[in-house]
Amino acid sequence: MKSARLVSILLLLQTRGRMTAAQLAEELEVSVRTVYRDVEALGTAGVPLYGDAGHAGGYRLLDGYRTRLTGLTAGEAEALFLAGAPGPAAELGLGSVLAAAQLKVRAALPPELRAHADRVGGRFHLDAPGWYARAEETPFLPAVADAVWNNRVLRVGYRRWREPTDVERRLEPYGLVLKAGRWYVVAGPGPRTFRVDQILRLVASEGEFTRPDGFDLAAYWTAYQRDFHDRLYRAEAVVRLAPGVTLPMAGRVNGRTEQDGWTEQDGWTVVTVPIESVDHAHAEFLRLGTGVEVLHPPELRERIARTVAELAGRYGNPAGHGDD
Known part of the structure; x- marks a missing residue:
């Protein structure tokens, strides 16, 4: 639009100083003739803009003419x-x-x-996704964002993790959240949380919805994460940690992080930590190798002992290095 282009010319000159018509045309992706007309319009509007002829010429603003943001540190x-x-x-x-x-x-x-x-x-560069995370395709993200802005009802085909996997949903999108490189839409009725990359198809309805009074997206997301973690980490394990060893799951759970333990004479520390399941904790603790010993629950300790015994049998007599 012409009005937006005029503002851009003004701000470019205010930021960069003198610029030629060709430079402005390239920056704005318009013709030089369009720049001439826009500059004339700015002058007619009272903007103190001057054109200098010659090789080093160009357009510039009168010194001191600028709009400033005040109060910023x-x-x-x-x-x-x-x-x-x-x-x-x-x-x-x-x-x-x-x-x-x-x-x-x-x-x-x-x-x-x-x-x-x-x-x-x-x-500084912000890179939201985690390491080794595959970039998720979110082709419907702009349409969801538009519905959030304009309070438009969405009808979507959605793929969830449990049966039946493919379902139809009517969404009243209240807001979008970017978490660890993955987009989520918080939508009513409910509200409930949906992964945008799991939307299979989308139709934007002509109908509008009324956003609930007082709905706070940040507060909802904080409560949602806390509830999710509390439901996920339902069990606990007691472990001994070697000096300097940090648990991979420590600090993940709001209100249920690694509990205060005690340090033994050999420098090892005994702590109680929340775990998701025996299977999940088995994999997490094995990553630490000899830096951790599971004391409780018994089924987790026995599971790790069996794995260690199997590994010892497999690596204790490598192929090609048997007794003579």
Whole structure:
């Protein structure tokens, strides 16, 4: 739109100083003739914009003409640019919107704060997905985001983990959450939580829904995680840890993290930790090798003992190294 383009020209000149018509046209992806008309429109609107002829010429704003954001500290300016994660914004279809917003904020900052903000991009990079995690395809994410913005009812085909796996659902999407590189939509009635990558098909209804008064997405997500973890980690194990060893599951559960233990004379520490199941804990504890000893429950200790015995039998007499 022309109005948005005029603002972009103003902000580009305010941020970069003198720019030629060709440079502006390339930046805005329009013709040089369009830039000439836009510059004329800005001048008619009273913007003190001047054109210099010659090889080093170009358009520039009158010195001192700028719109500034006041009251920002250096730390606040840095946080604004750090919070603008380009990956998630692009997935939501808002990549260009984020870039435009950052340009506007940067142009409005005083030079000293702009320097602080520019430093963030070169020193911090946000990468949400975990290691070894396969990137999930979320083709319906922009449509879900649009429904969230506009209170549109969605009818979706959804794949869940239990039978029947493929079901039909009517969703009133209240909000989106990005957790460890995976998108979730919180939707009514309920509300309930759905993985966006498990949506098989989607139809946006013409009907609108009324968002519940006082619904707090952040508060809901905090409570949802706490409830999920409490349901997931229902059992406990007592283990001995070698000095310096940290449990892989420690700190995962709100309110049920590794309990205070005691240190024995040999430096090992006895602690009680929540576990999801014997199968899950068996795999987690084996990763620590000789740095952990399971004391309780008996079935977990016996399971690990059988695995260790099997490994000892397998590796105790390697092929090709038998007795003469």
